[in-house]
Amino acid sequence: MSENIYKPHTATITDIQLEAGGARPIRTITMQVDDPEVRPTFFHKPGQFALISSFGTGESVFAIASLPNKDGIVQVSVMKVGNVTSKIHELEIGDKVGVRGPYGNHFPLEEWEGKNIVFIGAGIGISPVRSVYQVALLPEERKKFGNITLIYGARTPADLAFKDEFKELDTRDDMNLWLCIDWKFGPKGPTGESSAEGWPAINMAAPGETVIPEGVNKFTCFVPQLVEVVKPDPENSIVVTCGPPIAIKFITQALEKLGWKSDQIYTTLENRMKCGIGKCGRCNIGDSYVCKHGPVYTHEQVKSLQNEF
Numbered sequence: 048m049s050e051n052i053y054k055p056h057t058a059t060i061t062d063i064q065l066e067a068g069g070a071r072p073i074r075t076i077t078m079q080v081d082d083p084e085v086r087p088t089f090f091h092k093p094g095q096f097a098l099i100s101s102f103g104t105g106e107s108v109f110a111i112a113s114l115p116n117k118d119g120i121v122q123v124s125v126m127k128v129g130n131v132t133s134k135i136h137e138l139e140i141g142d143k144v145g146v147r148g149p150y151g152n153h154f155p156l157e158e159w160e161g162k163n164i165v166f167i168g169a170g171i172g173i174s175p176v177r178s179v180y181q182v183a184l185l186p187e188e189r190k191k192f193g194n195i196t197l198i199y200g201a202r203t204p205a206d207l208a209f210k211d212e213f214k215e216l217d218t219r220d221d222m223n224l225w226l227c228i229d230w231k232f233g234p235k236g237p238t239g240e241s242s243a244e245g246w247p248a249i250n251m252a253a254p255g256e257t258v259i260p261e262g263v264n265k266f267t268c269f270v271p272q273l274v275e276v277v278k279p280d281p282e283n284s285i286v287v288t289c290g291p292p293i294a295i296k297f298i299t300q301a302l303e304k305l306g307w308k309s310d311q312i313y314t315t316l317e318n319r320m321k322c323g324i325g326k327c328g329r330c331n332i333g334d335s336y337v338c339k340h341g342p343v344y345t346h347e348q349v350k351s352l353q354n355e356f
């Protein structure tokens with residue numbers, strides 16, 4: 048009898064961390080695949096995803112956030128937005144989940160040796176971006192790349208995920224970290240005022256003209272505006288970005304203004320999925336199945352897919 052490709056492997060939750068509170072909390076869940084013979088098959092590359100099921104509720108797709116390993120350890124950071132993610136947020140250490148994967152393509156880190164890398168994450172989009180910078184910052188990997196810059200923004204300080212990790216990254220002298228939170232909103236939209244103390248507002252009318260005070264690396268603005276403030280140099284460089292589609296659209300525009308070409312910008316798409324393995328036709332854009340040919344694409348590829356569609 049042939050094996051059922053949709054049948055998940057059982058895994059046991061070994062750790063749970065609350066990464067961000069706010070209206071849509073984020074938890075990082077670590078699990079280990081139960082069957083020791085199956086564990087090595089979960090060795091993944093940065094950018095690949097897994098389908099995690101909460102038994103009796105359903106299955107959802109998450110970027111694998113753990114470092115590649117052969118021990119069947121799978122870590123995902125889950126934002127609570129609906130049915131499955133709410134159920135996953137109720138789970139405790141020792142509970143069982145189902146896991147399928149790793150699926151999809153990956154970020155071609157091996158092709159980027161000698162280049163500068165700029166990582167840009169907006170909201171929960173930091174999760175797949177983190178799966179790549181964690182690898183690039185490992186001591187044996189870090190020396191393969193030029194400058195590393197990390198730009199990350201969330202709605203409020205409470206929504207910023209991985210705070211302890213960012214505190215540690217902020218002390219490293221082999222990378223540059225930039226953070227932002229959203230503007231205070233009024234009835235007519237963003238007001239140009241900071242929404243929290245200690246996060247100075249940028250020049251909203253002309254972000255690129257903002258004068259950066261000595262030693263300050265966190266601001267009030269949207270992520271695309273922070274890109275204009277930081278002005279990452281496109282020379283011999285690659286961008287890895289992920290976030291809500293609207294944020295990606297404006298991040299890409301900000302990069303293009305700075306001279307970046309669309310084949311230098313990599314992103315990971317989060318289309319709705321069902322099977323995760325190119326069988327059901329739920330996730331495609333034109334001829335490309337995001338679960339199989341993606342989720343990692345260059346902005347150039349995304350543009351040509353959208354034109355085809």
Ligand SMILES: Cc1cc2nc3c(=O)[nH]c(=O)nc-3n(C[C@H](O)[C@H](O)[C@H](O)COP(=O)(O)OP(=O)(O)OC[C@H]3O[C@@H](n4cnc5c(N)ncnc54)[C@H](O)[C@@H]3O)c2cc1C
Nearest residue numbers: 107108109110124125126128129130131132174317318342
């Ligand atoms: C390749 C890939 C990687 C992903 N990585 C992560 C990750 O690391 N962490 C994480 O928290 N989420 C990630 N997601 C999104 C995650 O799969 C959805 O948030 C989740 O499936 C929602 O399930 P739910 O049953 O809780 O929500 P539902 O009850 O199905 O929906 C609740 C709300 O969320 C919206 N929604 C559902 N799925 C998506 C989606 N794929 N994209 C945008 N909006 C959606 C619905 O439209 C609805 O408004 C990823 C998605 C993909 C395709």
Ligand code: FES
Nearest residue numbers: 321323327328338
């Ligand atoms: S999710 Fe089924 S084809 Fe991609």
